[in-house]
Amino acid sequence: MLSFRSATRDDVEEIVAMLADDALGATREDVEPPLSSSYFEAFETLAADPHNDIVLAVSDEGTIVGFLQLTFIPGLTYRGSWRAQIEGVRVRSDIRGGGIGAALIEHAVARAEQHGCRLVQLTSDKSRADALRFYEKLGFTATHEGFKRSLDPRRDA
Amino acid sequence: MLSFRSATRDDVEEIVAMLADDALGATREDVEPPLSSSYFEAFETLAADPHNDIVLAVSDEGTIVGFLQLTFIPGLTYRGSWRAQIEGVRVRSDIRGGGIGAALIEHAVARAEQHGCRLVQLTSDKSRADALRFYEKLGFTATHEGFKRSLDPRRDA
Numbered sequence: 001m002l003s004f005r006s007a008t009r010d011d012v013e014e015i016v017a018m019l020a021d022d023a024l025g026a027t028r029e030d031v032e033p034p035l036s037s038s039y040f041e042a043f044e045t046l047a048a049d050p051h052n053d054i055v056l057a058v059s060d061e062g063t064i065v066g067f068l069q070l071t072f073i074p075g076l077t078y079r080g081s082w083r084a085q086i087e088g089v090r091v092r093s094d095i096r097g098g099g100i101g102a103a104l105i106e107h108a109v110a111r112a113e114q115h116g117c118r119l120v121q122l123t124s125d126k127s128r129a130d131a132l133r134f135y136e137k138l139g140f141t142a143t144h145e146g147f148k149r150s151l152d153p154r155r156d157a
Numbered sequence: 158m159l160s161f162r163s164a165t166r167d168d169v170e171e172i173v174a175m176l177a178d179d180a181l182g183a184t185r186e187d188v189e190p191p192l193s194s195s196y197f198e199a200f201e202t203l204a205a206d207p208h209n210d211i212v213l214a215v216s217d218e219g220t221i222v223g224f225l226q227l228t229f230i231p232g233l234t235y236r237g238s239w240r241a242q243i244e245g246v247r248v249r250s251d252i253r254g255g256g257i258g259a260a261l262i263e264h265a266v267a268r269a270e271q272h273g274c275r276l277v278q279l280t281s282d283k284s285r286a287d288a289l290r291f292y293e294k295l296g297f298t299a300t301h302e303g304f305k306r307s308l309d310p311r312r313d314a
Contacts, residue, residue, distance in 0.1 A: 143304075
């Protein structure tokens with residue numbers, strides 16, 4: 001059986017290791033010990049924000065087997081509705097295909113419904129063919145283009 | 158000359174009218190007076206959230222000519238980086254093509270850089286061909302599929 005809980009600071013190293021255990025994530029993260037303080041600072045910001053949560057899927061043995069970030073965004077569109085957004089979904093690479101990802105997403109969707117959200121949205125890299133099929137099977141429709149523009153936050157530093 | 162400012166409660170009616178003045182928005186919004194209190198409640202939530210802002214582009218005469226919602230999302234990915242998200246972009250329909258949309262987006266991008274964001278993201282409905290070209294010209298790349306799943310928040314009510 002899976003259970004779900006919010007991440008704590010003690011989970012940050014394991015979360016970052018799982019973020020990096022991925023073809024795209026490996027180029028973005030820095031898992032050299034000691035783990036960069038930027039991860040802990042980001043976690044503290046996130047944990048202090050009532051509209052952001054990192055949701056962990058945990059096995060019976062207490063092992064983290066997957067996670068995602070859930071963000072609630074208030075807005076005026078759709079008669080002033082909340083929307084929920086999912087980012088940074090990961091399932092432990094050695095146990096994919098066992099339904100953990102689907103259970104995580106459905107847990108997030110249920111939380112979004114409880115919060116009164118009108119929709120749940122996420123973007124998925126077009127190179128992740130398996131992920132695209134996965135979200136379609138879960139009732140998501142790729143009605144939108146997902147645009148990104150990189151910034152260099154150090155430009156003005 | 159354009160100037161930019163955060164929306165106030167007094168701007169809500171005009172913002173909603175502009176949201177509805179659009180092929181897709183017309184089906185989503187309810188502009189029958191008196192304006193639904195759900196819009197004002199959503200605005201109060203948004204205005205109280207330091208990570209959300211509705212940015213107005215205002216003409217010399219003080220007229221609202223465009224707006225967007227800017228959301229800063231903390232996260233662990235990219236070494237614990239902020240990302241900026243843009244939603245609900247509108248330019249007054251009778252003055253499109255005059256550079257207001259581009260100025261609004263660049264203003265939002267500059268604010269994202271100041272905030273230390275690693276990227277700016279947005280999704281655009283695939284049926285909005287003009288908008289897709291517009292974002293590509295502004296340096297955004299459609300690397301991702303934008304998935305949405307509708308919810309009925311009243312289901313459990």
